[in-house]
Amino acid sequence: MEKYWSDLVKQLRPYEPGEQPCMDGVLKLNTNENPFGPSPKVLSAIEAQLGNQLRLYPPPNADLLKQAIADYYGLKDSQIFLGNGSDEILAHVFNGLLKKALPLLFPDITYSFYPVFCQLYDIDFKEIPLKDDLSIDLADYEVPNGGIIFPNPNAPTGRLLAIGEIEHLLKANRNSVVVIDEAYVDFGGQSSIGLLTDNPNLIVTQTMSKSRSMAGMRIGFALGSADLIKGLERVKNSFNSYPLGHLQIAAGISAIEDSDHFKDTCQRVIHNRAKLTIKLEELGFSVVPSAGNFVLVRHFRASALKIYGQLKNNGILVRHFNKQRLDNFLRITVGTTEQNDQLVATLADILRS
Numbered sequence: 001m002e003k004y005w006s007d008l009v010k011q012l013r014p015y016e017p018g019e020q021p022c023m024d025g026v027l028k029l030n031t032n033e034n035p036f037g038p039s040p041k042v043l044s045a046i047e048a049q050l051g052n053q054l055r056l057y058p059p060p061n062a063d064l065l066k067q068a069i070a071d072y073y074g075l076k077d078s079q080i081f082l083g084n085g086s087d088e089i090l091a092h093v094f095n096g097l098l099k100k101a102l103p104l105l106f107p108d109i110t111y112s113f114y115p116v117f118c119q120l121y122d123i124d125f126k127e128i129p130l131k132d133d134l135s136i137d138l139a140d141y142e143v144p145n146g147g148i149i150f151p152n153p154n155a156p157t158g159r160l161l162a163i164g165e166i167e168h169l170l171k172a173n174r175n176s177v178v179v180i181d182e183a184y185v186d187f188g189g190q191s192s193i194g195l196l197t198d199n200p201n202l203i204v205t206q207t208m209s210k211s212r213s214m215a216g217m218r219i220g221f222a223l224g225s226a227d228l229i230k231g232l233e234r235v236k237n238s239f240n241s242y243p244l245g246h247l248q249i250a251a252g253i254s255a256i257e258d259s260d261h262f263k264d265t266c267q268r269v270i271h272n273r274a275k276l277t278i279k280l281e282e283l284g285f286s287v288v289p290s291a292g293n294f295v296l297v298r299h300f301r302a303s304a305l306k307i308y309g310q311l312k313n314n315g316i317l318v319r320h321f322n323k324q325r326l327d328n329f330l331r332i333t334v335g336t337t338e339q340n341d342q343l344v345a346t347l348a349d350i351l352r353s
């Protein structure tokens with residue numbers, strides 16, 4: 001009963017995740033899952049955990065996974081923070097590092113969880129409009145602020161910022177935390193991890209959901225200075241001491257270790273993105289240049305909402321955002337060659353009629 005809810009809960013407008021249908025046979029190109037699946041080594045590592053030790057709590061700091069990530073990225077384990085998906089990490093970052101007297105800055109078109117966290121944690125924020133071509137101009141962020149966050153590449157546009165531009169912003173913004181959400185960086189972007197040494201106010205967040213094809217395992221990590229990570233540990237240890245279970249820890253370590261599978265599947269996504277882009281352009285779509293595992297597209301004549309509905313009738317899910325400036329776009333996840341061919345053939349049919 002709503003009368004028992006707190007005032008905060010009455011006011012919340014929670015994040016709306018993309019549809020996750022239970023039926024088989026739906027082609028899901030709506031939530032940027034990776035079609036190639038995790039490394040086979042991940043599956044055997046999980047199987048090896050299926051025993052009586054599940055009665056025990058996992059190691060609270062998942063030290064072995066921290067070490068594996070630190071080794072892979074050439075950092076110290078004190079610079080790694082782990083969470084139950086990077087959404088949980090972002091929640092702790094908002095709560096612990098971005099709640100300040102001055103407003104937090106992020107783009108008007110970006111990951112729609114950011115304003116939700118601001119509401120949950122009562123954080124003042126200011127949305128900075130993207131340029132007409134949907135790019136971020138970091139000069140717009142050189143104003144007094146309580147923190148800055150944006151994904152690179154941005155979502156749902158796919159547009160990438162060059163590392164030099166981010167470095168310039170960090171130099172101009174020494175007094176608050178800058179968070180680069182790198183959920184999609186492995187699909188063709190350059191990571192800001194290399195900027196950590198000179199920038200103690202930088203936090204980089206990544207996830208194993210997309211480029212390591214494990215959205216169902218819920219493993220995220222953040223990289224930053226030992227000071228910032230220590231702050232996040234304080235929040236985490238005031239919230240949930242065991243965000244990652246035995247299966248997640250084992251899966252995460254294997255996924256990091258099998259870098260061949262990781263690099264190979266990322267390359268296949270990049271290759272398929274280029275081919276899909278050309279085919280969509282041939283059908284009359286304009287495609288925003290993307291460095292993610294998705295493309296944001298708009299048709300010169302047909303309405304996005306109509307195309308969305310007709311694709312759905314044909315068993316293909318893509319993402320439509322009911323939001324100003326975005327409502328005539330569709331965001332389409334890059335699939336396998338066969339999946340992309342099915343999408344393109346169905347779109348061709350729809351546009352013909």
Ligand SMILES: *Cc1c(COP(=O)(O)O)cnc(C)c1O
Pocket residue numbers: 084085086087088111151155181183206207208209215218219220
């Ligand atoms: C998918 C996504 C995340 C969250 O990923 P998790 O599955 O929670 O690890 C964070 N930021 C952006 C921009 C995303 O697209």
